[in-house]
Amino acid sequence: YDCVFVGTNSTDPLETGMQAYEVAWVFSFFSFKYKGVHYPCAVICWFDKIGDGPDEDTGMWMVHPLFLPNHSPNFSIIHTDVIYHTIHLIPVYGDQFISHDI
Numbered sequence: 001y002d003c004v005f006v007g008t009n010s011t012d013p014l015e016t017g018m019q020a021y022e023v024a025w026v027f028s029f030f031s032f033k034y035k036g037v038h039y040p041c042a043v044i045c046w047f048d049k050i051g052d053g054p055d056e057d058t059g060m061w062m063v064h065p066l067f068l069p070n071h072s073p074n075f076s077i078i079h080t081d082v083i084y085h086t087i088h089l090i091p092v093y094g095d096q097f098i099s100h101d102i
Contacts, residue, residue, distance in 0.1 A: 002026050005084040006044070018054075021084060023047035023063045029080070040080040045073045047089075063089070 005021040024044035031040040047063040054061050066074040 003047075003087045003089050004042075004044075005087055006078060007082050007084045018049065018061050023049070023087065023089075024076075024078075025065075026083075027075075041077050042080055042083065043075065043077055045075050060090070062092070 003023060003025050006024050007020065008022045009015050009020045024046050027043045027045060029040070029042050031038060033039070046066040048066040050062040050064060068074050
């Protein structure tokens with residue numbers, strides 16, 4: 001499980017569920033000390049929600065990797081305190097059979 005919910009909405013306590021969280025892929029955990037304070041962090045790549053609600057067929061939210069205008073992945077370093085929970089992303093599979101000749 002290398003994907004997580006990140007709590008990004010600290011201003012509106014009424015928002016819950018997916019509106020209160022963003023999805024991220026964790027690449028690495030690290031920590032450092034600065035002026036005697038320990039900071040546990042994570043290097044993440046953000047995902048973006050597709051649409052304003054869950055998919056009609058599956059009832060699950062769909063996400064895709066978030067890219068910057070120059071087409072590079074959107075990486076960030078976050079404090080581990082904002083990580084709410086681990087999650088599992090299920091890939092979208094095509095509707096065609098895979099050829100036996102592969």
